[in-house]
Amino acid sequence: MAFTPASLEDSFEITNLVVEYNVRYDNGDPLFAETFTEDGVFDSSLNGIFEGRKALVDFMNEFATRYTGRHFCANHVVTTDGERARHESYFYFLVGSKIATVGRYEDELVRVDGRWKFKRRVFRHDEKKQQ
Template sequence: MPVYNASYAQDRAEIEDLMARYLFAMDWNDFDTYADCFTPDGVLDYAKGTTVGRENIREEAREFKERVGTIYKDVDGNPAVLRHLLTQSVIRIEGDRAWHTGMWFEMANDGPRMDDGGRLTPTVGTFGTYEDELVRVDGEWKFSRRNIRNEFLGGRESSKENPVAVMDRKAEGAG
């Protein structure tokens, strides 16, 4: 188990704020804010591949949102509105470096579905884990690497091992 120092609460609050701003930026198509959540040489590793550099991440996010709009449709055939949520998060902080593991899921207005009994049921569209590395740059926390694991896509699932144990090993090996 990590030892929490006196600045842990402040650092954790700042990192949680970064993660919330990231999700709001993604869901409201604010690609500038989305990209600013990363270091200039940050890495985004997600279902469509790996993108390096803030400017490339900005363009990749824009293109991905356009592609998603052709896949998810609401009942009227319009691009669905997706909303991502972050649930439990474990954050390990060692000086100006941090590691985060958290569960995410997304919901969309592509409508509730009918179950086998003819009842409307809401759906969770996709879900997975974030495996993040962060650094403090000029007093601000930024993602240096964000690995988005997708439990529903072959080859993108989380490992069979507890991802928090994996994160702790990375943090301990970095020191």
């Protein structure tokens, strides 16, 4: 089966998962790891690769001591293939009123017990200097 544009329901559920991830991340909430599958992977060009819930919780506990800011995603593209999905979006991170980081997410998701979860979340920051 090929990936095709997601239904409105799947698209809403997946973009809502992104919002949940962002809010939990910004609040330093280790429950952000619950947005991933048990063996989920967060692969960040800025922070490293974290695999599995324990590694994700440990990452969040450490990250929360270093940064305070707000994550935002836009221009969501969601496709599905039955119980699998792909999501892409642009990203920016604000610290105070300044944009600290921009980039994009490329996600692989699966449905677990009727809910979408990140199987693999890849973040790549834009390496070009902002003007």
